[in-house]
Amino acid sequence: MFRPNLTFSFLITILIVGYPFTLYPQIVQHLKKVIIIDPGHGGIDSGTTGVNRIVEKDVVFKIAKKMVYYNRYFPNNAFEIYLTRSTDTLISLCDRVNLINKLNADLFISLHVNHSANHSVKGIEVYITESDSQHANEAIFLAYSLQKALSKNIGYESRGVKFANFQVLRGTIDQVPSVLIELGYLSNQDEAMFMDKEENIQAIALTILQSLKHYKMVEINPQ
Ligand SMILES: [Zn+2]
Numbered sequence: 001m002f003r004p005n006l007t008f009s010f011l012i013t014i015l016i017v018g019y020p021f022t023l024y025p026q027i028v029q030h031l032k033k034v035i036i037i038d039p040g041h042g043g044i045d046s047g048t049t050g051v052n053r054i055v056e057k058d059v060v061f062k063i064a065k066k067m068v069y070y071n072r073y074f075p076n077n078a079f080e081i082y083l084t085r086s087t088d089t090l091i092s093l094c095d096r097v098n099l100i101n102k103l104n105a106d107l108f109i110s111l112h113v114n115h116s117a118n119h120s121v122k123g124i125e126v127y128i129t130e131s132d133s134q135h136a137n138e139a140i141f142l143a144y145s146l147q148k149a150l151s152k153n154i155g156y157e158s159r160g161v162k163f164a165n166f167q168v169l170r171g172t173i174d175q176v177p178s179v180l181i182e183l184g185y186l187s188n189q190d191e192a193m194f195m196d197k198e199e200n201i202q203a204i205a206l207t208i209l210q211s212l213k214h215y216k217m218v219e220i221n222p223q
Pocket residue numbers: 040041047048056111112113
């Protein structure tokens with residue numbers, strides 16, 4: 001069972017109050033990072049379907065849109081966030097990857113939810129590629145930050161940070177740190193029901209944003 005440990009208002013408060021660079025708008029502008037959020041699947045590709053009939057492409061798109069929305073709560077907007085798709089449409093992997101160069105992006109995060117034939121399997125996994133890259137260490141750091149925050153704030157069972165040869169990660173890691181999050185299992189009754197509630201979608205979006213803020217704080221190098 002999920003037991004969210006933080007209320008939305010508290011999450012919003014720590015997002016805003018905990019952001020230490022809001023007093024220096026010029027620095028904020030200088031440091032603002034471009035983040036691409038990739039809601040997996042879309043269009044004719046629905047991804048996995050939950051035991052309650054909700055579908056992966058809709059769940060991850062809702063989370064991505066909420067991230068864009070909550071990013072506005074940061075003074076001066078914390079990040080520039082772009083989605084690989086703005087509607088329920090299927091975007092090719094090539095186009096998803098090309099967006100990185102077009103936008104001169106700093107980070108790429110692909111959002112998915114999982115499925116298992118064993119309906120008792122549940123929890124969150126964050127994937128990074130096995131490919132060697134100058135961005136590998138940052139990707140590993142980000143993956144662990146996301147895993148920890150989503151487990152702590154949302155109550156996800158942690159299934160670990162894993163290496164995988166996913167095409168979307170292979171295709172992006174040479175340009176930016178990239179991770180793929182599997183946000184629970186739609187084949188599990190508890191997690192499918194959890195994902196069907198708007199307030200939980202909001203909490204997941206806020207928690208991912210919060211994790212990115214932490215990543216940014218560690219990586220910044222003010223001039
Ligand atoms: Zn997927």
